[in-house]
Amino acid sequence: MRAVIPAVVFVALCSPAYAQIGDLLKKAQEIGEQQKKKLDDVMISAEEERQIGEEVSAKIRQRFGVVQNAGVHKYVTLVGTMVARQSERPALPWTFIVLDTDGVNAFASPGGIVHITRGALGLIRNEAELAGVLAHEIGHVAHKHTVNAIEKSHAVKMGTSATMADRAPFLDQLTNKAYEMVLENAFDRGDEADADKASVQYTQKAGYASGTLADFLARLDDRNKDQPARNGLFASHPETRERIEKIRRQAGTKTTASVEARYKQHIKYEPIPITSIAAVEDGSAGLTGSTSRKSGDKSKDKKPAEEPKKKGFGLGNLIPTVAPESKSAQVSASGGARGVGPDRAARGGGNATVVKVVVSDAELETFRKGIA
Ligand SMILES: [Zn+2]
16 A cells, blocks of 8 residues: 555656646555455454344245244344343344244344244243243344354455445355254354353343253254254264253352243243144245345345245145255255254245334333243
8 A cells, every 4th residue: 555655646747737636646546445455355243243133034035934033033133132132242132033833943134133043932831941942043243243253264355356336246145054053053163152052141140040052952952863963953963962061050040030931921832743844845935045236236235035935845845854955055055964863854935025113222121020
């Protein structure tokens, strides 16, 4: 940058047309800014992180559908916001979405969009467990696990000639990669352990019994005992037992608030036997990670989730159990090569529309008093 400006100024001074000087200086400044941006090109701004998260969420919603129930969303949002306020990033625009599928899963989208499935809510027994599961996902977001893992892996790179104007394809790649990671729960062991620890800390600070993630994991582990090792939430890690014990050690026995009655009052879903979960057929809508944004197109009004892509969700496409997903191999060799379990392959609902709920500080305060 230091070399650029004097050279351009020299050219400008030699020019007989003084009117051009301003233009040239402006040009020099732009070049300087572009060079600085090149240094920053792998750094993701908070706005970009959220934008990636919104797009990842749109794909997840399109894949599984959204439970169209404001009461359920309000309750999950109250619990989730309570927990997220205890995190290292309390001020993010935290959003909680309940996905319309029997599969047991939870997905943390970058920038603060946390998804949990109807199937998971059915398996969870009390509010403290819900807090524990949400807190684990919140931990992934608060510690930027997805974005950091992509940056570390060098899986996504800008071309050497790329400038800010060409950032859209770079962000598209990042979004696709993030979607794969989030959908496959493809965090490494270190990040999982970190999110588990965060779960203990956040729930403890919020006043909940803090080892509850372990209770949920133990139930999930028992439910999955006849499954191949890999199935949905946390399943990429066969060391589940080890994790459960570690969470319990970290949690100790400080508080006991499980808040079961309030959970049962708001959540009426029953656990679904794993053998009853219907799967979508290979190659169904929303399973791949392609995006529609073109290079240089900065329009933010694209809403892939609201496109009526429903092929594959019809009853005719239901198959009984595991759907190997060859299509995702197009996006990720590692992700696509593995089989997916019933939770990951589970059929979803057809309505991807977000159920908007607002939670005020006063409501949160009142809600907090119910944790006992
Ligand atoms: Zn995780």
